[in-house]
Each structure stands twice: as C-alpha cells, then as structure tokens.
Amino acid sequence: MKKMKLGILAGVVALVLLIVCFGAITIVPAGHSGVVVTFGKVSERVLDEGMHFKIPFAQQVVMMNNKIQKTEVDSNSVSRDLQTVSSGVAINYHITKDASAEIYQNIGEQYADTVLQPAIQEAVKAVTAQYTAEELITKRSAVGDEIGETLSNKVSEYGILIDKFNIVNFDFSAEFNAAIEQKQVAEQNKLRAETEKEQQIIEAEAAAEQKVIAAEAEADAIRKKAEAEAEANEKINASLNQNVLRYQQIDKWDGKYPSVVSSDSSILVDIPIEDTTEATGSN
Structure with missing residues (x-):
C-alpha cells in the first residue's frame, strides 16, 4: 500500500x-x-x-x-466639385518587430480595426477632396499614390508600415455617370466630324493634284506632238529640191497650157514639136 x-x-x-x-x-x-x-x-x-x-x-x-497582411475598405467621400465618391481600396501592410510590444501594449491585437481602418478613411477623404470627380478618373494612379503616402504618414508612427495601396474602384452618382457618358459621346462625335472633314480635305487635295497631273501630262503630250511635227517638217523641207518640186508640178498638171504664161511661170514642160516641114511636103 x-x-x-x-x-x-x-x-x-x-x-x-x-x-x-x-x-x-x-x-x-x-x-x-x-x-x-x-x-x-x-x-x-x-x-x-x-x-x-x-x-x-x-x-x-x-x-x-509581422507578415504582410491585406485589408480592403469601402469609403464614401466628396470630390472638390462636390460629387459623391464611393471608393474601394486595398492595402497591404505589416507591423515591425521593434514596434510589436508597443502596439500590443498601447493598441492591442486589434490594431487594424483600431488604428488602420480609421486612418484609411481619413486619408481617402482628405485626398479626394483635392480633386474633381473627372480628375479622380483621369489621374487615378496619382491619386492612389497620394492617398497611400498620406496613409503611410498617419500610421507609421504606430509602427504600421504600408507596403502597397491600390484603388480598387471609384463609383459616382448616376447623374454624374450620365454626364460623363454624354461628354464622351459628344467628344466622339466631334472627333468623328473632324476625321471626316480631314478625309474630305485629303480627297479634295488628291483630286486637285490628279487634275494638275493630268493637265501637265496633256500639255506635255501636245508639246511632244508639236515638236515631232516640227521635226518631221524640217526633215521634209530638207529633203525637197528643185527636181522633186518639178516632178510634183508635172504630176499635178492637167495637160492644158495656161492662157497666159509669164516668165515667172513655174510650169516649164518640154513638149516635143513635130517637123512641120515634113508634114507639109507630104501634103
């Protein structure tokens, strides 16, 4: 026992x-x-x-x-031109090892809800208020960088470091979206009209240029034809002589003597004359 x-x-x-x-x-x-x-x-x-x-x-x-963590936040804010902006943002962050004890002591393990979330809301509202709604769309990357920098400055003192900040989306009121759509349609119509006008100008210039080319070609053809005819006439004139002219005159003679023959007559034909004496004797 x-x-x-x-x-x-x-x-x-x-x-x-x-x-x-x-x-x-x-x-x-x-x-x-x-x-x-x-x-x-x-x-x-x-x-x-x-x-x-x-x-x-x-x-x-x-x-x-101390690993990189991710959180997504929806935020409502107002732009510089008083448009309501609904933002969705995604943040990658981590806490430093050296700040771990202080964060646990002063904030607690729910530091993301206690410090980070409110800081995100404040940073988004502060930055979007500096831009118009249209600028928030066209300068989205720059806006995201500025919000990320503003947020980093707010939470870094607690030992929370922002690794990456992304704007997931911007949503606006239905009225603003309709206005943006109308503006885009107007710009597209304007661009289309300008394009069509430029096309017409190009076509008109091309047609005018074609006419000039055709006129120049026609003038060049006429010039070449005239030069060819002139050259042919020169060759013909060079080949003509008195014998050729005489032959042409005889060829064209109808066998009749002109009633008046001048010394300047150009028709000179040697006509054989029969012996009249013999003819008389025979009679």
Whole structure:
C-alpha cells in the first residue's frame, strides 16, 4: 500500500515536472515576434522566431504577426466639385518587430480595426477632396499614390508600415455617370466630324493634284506632238529640191497650157514639136 502511494506521488511529481518543462518553453513561429508579458506587465524584450524559455505560470508570450497582411475598405467621400465618391481600396501592410510590444501594449491585437481602418478613411477623404470627380478618373494612379503616402504618414508612427495601396474602384452618382457618358459621346462625335472633314480635305487635295497631273501630262503630250511635227517638217523641207518640186508640178498638171504664161511661170514642160516641114511636103 505504501509503495502504491509512493508510485502515485512519483507519477504526480513527474507530471508536474513535465507540465513545468513544457510551460517553460515557447516557440515563436516564422513571420512572428513574441511579446513577453510577466504577471500582466508587457516587457520591452521581444522574442525572435524559434524556441525560447520563459518562467512557467509567471510569463506568457503573445504572438504578433509581422507578415504582410491585406485589408480592403469601402469609403464614401466628396470630390472638390462636390460629387459623391464611393471608393474601394486595398492595402497591404505589416507591423515591425521593434514596434510589436508597443502596439500590443498601447493598441492591442486589434490594431487594424483600431488604428488602420480609421486612418484609411481619413486619408481617402482628405485626398479626394483635392480633386474633381473627372480628375479622380483621369489621374487615378496619382491619386492612389497620394492617398497611400498620406496613409503611410498617419500610421507609421504606430509602427504600421504600408507596403502597397491600390484603388480598387471609384463609383459616382448616376447623374454624374450620365454626364460623363454624354461628354464622351459628344467628344466622339466631334472627333468623328473632324476625321471626316480631314478625309474630305485629303480627297479634295488628291483630286486637285490628279487634275494638275493630268493637265501637265496633256500639255506635255501636245508639246511632244508639236515638236515631232516640227521635226518631221524640217526633215521634209530638207529633203525637197528643185527636181522633186518639178516632178510634183508635172504630176499635178492637167495637160492644158495656161492662157497666159509669164516668165515667172513655174510650169516649164518640154513638149516635143513635130517637123512641120515634113508634114507639109507630104501634103
């Protein structure tokens, strides 16, 4: 009976020692830091990743996530031209290891809801109020960068760092959307009219140029024809001589002598004359 009691006692002691041993060891996972709390008091010492020893029952280690986290927020604001703007933003952020203990002590583990969310709302409203609704659309990238910078300045003092800020969407009132659509339609119509006008001008210029080319070609053809005729006439004139002219005159003569023949007559034909004497003798 006594041995049984000693065995039970030894087992209890062993169990207690085992619990104490396990309670004296803590493991900080990757991407986290361990905030040591001793009897409710937060220590400035922050544990790195890995295995550490702590005082059982007296100390506890709170794990603070130092990985990049993401949050999405919907915000309502007003633009510079008093248009209602509904914004959807996405933020990547993380807390630094050095600020983990201070964040846990002063803000708590819900720091995203306590500090980050209100800062996002404030930054979005402050920046969108500096732009017109149309500028928020056309300068979306610049607006996003400015909101991200404003937000970073607000939360960095708490040890919260903004890694990336994105504007997911901008939504406006139905009236503003209709006005934007009408403006786009008007601009498209204007662009179409200008394009058609330019096309007409180009076609008119092309037609005029074609006419000039045709006129120049026609004039050039007439000039070449005249030059060819002149050259042919020169060759003909050069080839003509008195014999050719005489032949042409004889060829064209109808066999009749002119009633009047001048010394300047150009028709000179040698006509054989029969011997009249012989003719008379025969009679």
